Amino acid sequence: MKTTKREALAWARMLSLAVALSVLLTCCAAQTLDVDGDKIVEVLTRLANFSDHENPAVTRILFTPNDMLARKFVKDLMREANLVIREDPMGNIFGRWEGSDPTAPVVLTGSHTDAIPQAGMYDGTVGVIGAIEAVAALQRAGFRPARPLEVLMFSSEEPTRFGLSCSGSRALAGALREEELEGRRDAEGRHYLQVANEVGYGAASTSQLLATSRLPPGAVAHFVELHIEQGPLLEREGVSIGVVTAIAAPSALEVVFAGEGGHAGGQLMPDRNDAGLAGAELALAVEAAVLATGAADTVGTTGTFEVAPGAVNSVPREARLGIDIRDIDGPRRDGVVAAVLAAAQEIAEKRKVRLSSRVLNQDPPATCHPDIVEAVAGAAQQLGLASRRLVSRAYHDALFMARVAPTGMIFIPCRNGWSHRPDEFASPADIANGVRVLALTLARLAGGEWAKSEL
Amino acid sequence: MKTTKREALAWARMLSLAVALSVLLTCCAAQTLDVDGDKIVEVLTRLANFSDHENPAVTRILFTPNDMLARKFVKDLMREANLVIREDPMGNIFGRWEGSDPTAPVVLTGSHTDAIPQAGMYDGTVGVIGAIEAVAALQRAGFRPARPLEVLMFSSEEPTRFGLSCSGSRALAGALREEELEGRRDAEGRHYLQVANEVGYGAASTSQLLATSRLPPGAVAHFVELHIEQGPLLEREGVSIGVVTAIAAPSALEVVFAGEGGHAGGQLMPDRNDAGLAGAELALAVEAAVLATGAADTVGTTGTFEVAPGAVNSVPREARLGIDIRDIDGPRRDGVVAAVLAAAQEIAEKRKVRLSSRVLNQDPPATCHPDIVEAVAGAAQQLGLASRRLVSRAYHDALFMARVAPTGMIFIPCRNGWSHRPDEFASPADIANGVRVLALTLARLAGGEWAKSEL
Structure with missing residues (x-):
């Protein structure tokens, strides 16, 4: 018994030391995490140009020419961030940063770039462009992830074309039936597979489309999504970071x-x-x-x-x-x-x-995983940013990702809680804070090493 | 005093004789007025093919390709009926049957062929195709009009494209202001003149468009329009002919x-x-x-x-x-x-x-002219058709023609009072009756001679 107790104590000491060292390393890294909000907004502004309506209104419907241009734009950014691109038949786009353990489950982050008619330039896009920038900031800070890190652009989060939200994430989560997807028609009477095939995604059949898009069990270690709040709470209370605890049932x-x-x-x-x-x-x-x-x-x-x-x-x-x-x-x-x-x-x-x-x-509501809630709250604290826990009333791909992986979300304030309208707005400073919190959260979830020079 | 009385009596006798002769002639003609309802429906069915929606739905919007095809179709029919065609800058189409007194004011009849989205094949068209057929029947019966007879297809009776009903008849009546017409824009932001110019109508300016389309004062002796009732009264009461006394204020x-x-x-x-x-x-x-x-x-x-x-x-x-x-x-x-x-x-x-x-x-309501009300009622009686007086609750070009000429309308029953829907329906027999009444009314209003052989 004594021996065991001693051993346990020794282990506990070692663990505290390891955690202390990890926090120290991350703290140092956090202070040097170089994220430029104005630069991100400049990228978001370029992305906003791919729109069926004149800016500031943004309209980007699944698999239309402007959606395809936006996809190319995102893939180019992923390549610049040295990410390895993979696309699935649904049109979900993944950019992978290999981990030191390439066989480990991935830590996934992302959001969408499609936009309902006459929407704004921040909804979804902040979580895609911001994720690429978070990864780039981690790379600049000399971080090397243990688990692979992947940035994901979900296909068709908005229901505009087929009347179904989150088609991409539903398919990834295996939460989309063949009849369901074939039953949904666009204004021209065509279904998802037909349109996907026309633009170079797709498969031989809807059944194959869904089977090959579904994530293998256990493939994802964690999913985290950065998004504007689409509600008024953070701005009203002057809080920089919203730590999402649950996603409402839509x-x-x-x-x-x-x-x-x-x-x-x-x-x-x-x-x-x-x-x-x-x-x-x-x-x-x-x-x-x-x-x-x-x-x-x-x-x-x-x-x-x-x-x-x-x-x-x-x-x-x-x-x-x-x-x-x-x-x-x-x-x-x-x-x-x-x-x-x-x-x-x-x-x-x-x-x-x-x-x-x-x-x-x-759909049923989703609960965010306590590990991720803690990771996000800890990252905010580490950066000296005020945060609060809140519920997401808006629909997100995270709702479906929660079915196959521990999931969480990071919210940043948006003006007046407005979204889905041309004057939707999030400040460069708030976006930069969100990206810093995302980067540290990813680092915490993926594990890994910071370059010695950062110490 | 005695002489005057005798003279008056003599005149009265002569007048009665003349009227009796005229009625006799018209009666004989009426009995031989050869109008084939099935043939008219066959022509209406061909016209219905020029539609932006698949039949039975008919959609024919001003100056679209299908509207232009319908115009050509109508002009071809006018030519077959030996009418001399004239079109004004608004796109109103006239087919003239010269009278024995070519300088006399014309007797005008017509309606429209444009159709709101997913309407039927009888609204308006019965009064255009029916008018051409009425003239052809009069020709076959050997009638020669004293006053010129003109068949008119009004441009843009329906408000679909520019949000304004009866553009053509408003312009003919001088009831359309330049600012009004330029202020109305279609979905592409263009106004009437621009679109008219593109399809071969139009003028150098809206001001010129309106000035040259306006009918000269006194040019029209009478205007009469044949139309489906668009209400349930005639069908409900089993009456063949509606003699319109007023047009509601829309x-x-x-x-x-x-x-x-x-x-x-x-x-x-x-x-x-x-x-x-x-x-x-x-x-x-x-x-x-x-x-x-x-x-x-x-x-x-x-x-x-x-x-x-x-x-x-x-x-x-x-x-x-x-x-x-x-x-x-x-x-x-x-x-x-x-x-x-x-x-x-x-x-x-x-x-x-x-x-x-x-x-x-x-717009204010319009009252039909007693002369035309009498002519229509008399024609129906002469043909042995039940008629009743009624009010038009629907909008018609006649509303504006009433501002520049004595005006009247002839209604025929339509199924359930339905119109502006694909299953709008008027029977071949009712259409033929309406055309016969129109033909006799035109003969009464124009004056003229029936061929000797008809006696």
């Missing part, structure tokens, strides 16, 4: 009302079953159902509202609504979804319109 | 709400000013204001409802509504317009969104 519905339509002059009011008015009532019912929970964390949005035929002198024959409902509490979110579907049914009966509705997705 | 508004937008997950409910929800409330307020009049003749429609950016995960930053309000009572209609604008103001304040609204048009 749900998306499509509701279609169909009536007879008719001439806006000729059809008398009692003869109408106006699908547009049914849609208007439902949009207001979504708001009411959300407010009825009384919880600040419940949000609901009717983000798309299309009427057909869409002529000023024609009674709407069809209204098609895209509804998004989220909560950090899964069952409470499901309650709102049920209330909205019930309201749609009631409205359809009252207005004598036909109803069809689809739940496009209803 | 009004169109555009209302735009603008808020801040934001991310559907990140932006909490109290921080939102959702323009889409403001739009939903206004659409319902339009319905409420219309129903509040308690009058069956008041109708109001929110026919277009566009939200931007229009992504399921984005809070609408903008909602753009196109609202149509009509009544046969002008002041009552104006009351509804005022109520809708007041509701928009209230909603904007409550939801903290910015409001801009424009009254796109607010």
